[in-house]
Amino acid sequence: MRHLLFGLIAAMTAMAADTKSAVTFNKDILPILEKNCQSCHRPGEIGPMPLLTYEGTRPWAKSIKSAVVTRKMPPWFADPQYGHFANDRRLSDADVAKISEWVDAGAPEGDAKDKPAPVQWTEGWNIKPDVVIEMPKAYTVPATGVIEYTYFVIPAPFKQDTWVLDGEVRPGNRSVVHHASVHVRPPGSQWLKDAKPGEPYVPPKTPPGEVAKDAQGRPVDVSNEWLLGYVPGVHGEYFDVHHDPVHRAAKLIPAGSDLVFEMHYTPNGKAAAADLTKVGFVLAKQPPEHRLLTVPVANTDFTIPPGDPNYPGHAEAVFDKPVELVYSQPHMHLRGKDMDIRLVYPTGESNTVVSVPHFDFGWQLVYYEDKPISVPKGTRIELSAHWDNSANNRYNPDPTATIHWGDQTFDEMVFAWVGVIADRNDTLDTVMAVRRGNSANSSPKP
Ligand code: HEC
Known part of the structure; x- marks a missing residue:
């Protein structure tokens, strides 16, 4: 035995x-x-x-x-x-x-x-762009130090309304480009009004608790449309091909718009490095059936007390038109801890679109839906988040500070970009007129 x-x-x-x-x-x-x-x-x-x-x-x-x-x-x-x-x-x-x-x-x-055959990686464009728009001159990132978010307002060459099916951001120097976002600044927008075309621009810091407003009284950060971005490891953004193979929807660059390159540079620690980032677009031959819009949902009105390890943030907004939700991108800064994005339908039922239990500022991922989520008119979208303003948060620049909304990483945000397929004639405002919780729309502070 x-x-x-x-x-x-x-x-x-x-x-x-x-x-x-x-x-x-x-x-x-x-x-x-x-x-x-x-x-x-x-x-x-x-x-x-x-x-x-x-x-x-x-x-x-x-x-x-x-x-x-x-x-x-x-x-x-x-x-x-x-x-x-x-x-x-x-x-x-x-x-x-x-x-x-x-x-x-x-x-x-x-x-x-x-051994499997080695992968043939594409160097260069992943799309076949019809138009390429580049920073007019290189920006030199020093070897060390911290660089504020730097903006380049670049007049777009589009004399008429232009529909783009696809786009890709190509960082000029990946060793120093942490991330890059390209926004559309429509004619008349007050956003970055003091920036000189093509020149690097760092906006002045808004005093704590104050939010810069645009002509419509909305926080300037949410009045322009985010077009596409590059985040590490994402190799540019294809906002159409993967999700809408039949080209039902495209993004609109209104006639006379500027593009705003928002650059987050991180010195590589070794040597100064020049960057010349560019964006390429595939243009639609004819206006599409639908418009793809990136809707910002935010709440600018909050005060995070010093040292608080789990301070809640909330933002909500209501869709005034039926749309289809195709992606979402939660966004917070260094004190961001977690975020859930939820749809609450007119029936009262709710659906968690994405839940990020451990938010990481270093990875601003976009979550693309497998299948578009249909969003009836009157559906509320809710962001529930928490911040960690304690000394235990090793990324916290200052646990003794009281924190408000702001676009610097030492300020905070409770924010999401939400990609929706809307009607061709829809705009950010017709799709969502009231972003409740924005200080622009809530009662003034005493
Ligand atoms: C989207 C880009 C990306 C992908 C995909 C990726 N990595 Fe990484 N990886 C990084 C970066 C950037 C770092 C360094 C920074 C960090 O640790 O976050 C890293 C760090 C690491 C480290 C360092 C040790 C550590 O824990 O910090 C290991 C090991 C690693 N990756 C393994 C992998 C493996 C295995 C895979 C695939 C199964 C993978 N990575 C996929 C970007 C990526």
Whole structure:
């Protein structure tokens, strides 16, 4: 009996060792890295080390295991309980298990014949742009220090209303461009009115608690339309092809608009670096059936007390037109802790569009719906968020400060961009006239 038991244990141990050593880099791990990691972990991209070869990957085996087991990598912040996203980056449980097993088995290389073909990464445009608009001259990012968000107002060459089907932002120098957003500033907008065309501009700081307003009395930050952006690892933005393959909707650049490049530069710590960022557009040959609008939802009226580890933020707005929601992008700054975005239908039922339980300022991800969510007229959209203004938040620039709305990272926001497919003649204002909770729309403070 005892022999039998020993035999059994020995056999099981042997089996376990067998299955373990059966997982190899070439056969099992490299395909996972190609599909999920190399978009960032290759030379010239934002991942700190290339994961292209066995030699390059082997020294990182232990930290790769811990990064995938803790779900720190690939970066993805939406709680999987809510929503289905076209750009979901999470690894399957099976892939996580394979990586763990491989590392535990001593990270064997395996047989060269099992290697998958290397991925051919595109350098250059991912779209075929009809028009390219570039910063008129390079901006030099110093080697060290902190650079405020820098804006470039660039007159767009569009003499008539122009519909864009697709767009891509190409940072000139990825080592210093942390993120870049391109906004449309329609004629008459007061936003960044003191900026000289083509010149770098850092807006003056708004005094605490005060919000700069545009001509319509709305906070200036929400009066322009966000067009598209580049965030690390996203390789530009394709706001049409992935989500609306039949080109039902396009974005409008009204005649005479300016483009505003909002640049977040982070010095690379080594040397001064020049950047010349550009944006490319694919133009619609004819006006589309629908307009794709990026609707801002925000609340500028809040006061976060010093030291508060979990101060709640809230914003809401009501859709005055029926639309289809195609993406959402929660946005907060360094004290941002979590955010849920919810639709509350006229029936009273609610639907959590996205829940980000651990917000990370370093990753401003856009969550694209797998299928458009239909939003009847009268539906309320609600943002519920929390900030951590305590000393325990290691990103907190100053836990002793009282914090208000502001566009600097040491100020705060409770904000989301929400992409909707609307009627061709709709505008930000017809789709959503009242953004409740905005100080512009709520009663004045005593
Ligand atoms: C969207 C870009 C992106 C993708 C995709 C990505 N990484 Fe990363 N990775 C980064 C960046 C940027 C860092 C450094 C900063 C950080 O840690 O957040 C990093 C850091 C790491 C680290 C360093 C250790 C650590 O925990 O800080 C490991 C290990 C890692 N990645 C493994 C992976 C693996 C394995 C995959 C695929 C399963 C992957 N990454 C996918 C961008 C990415």
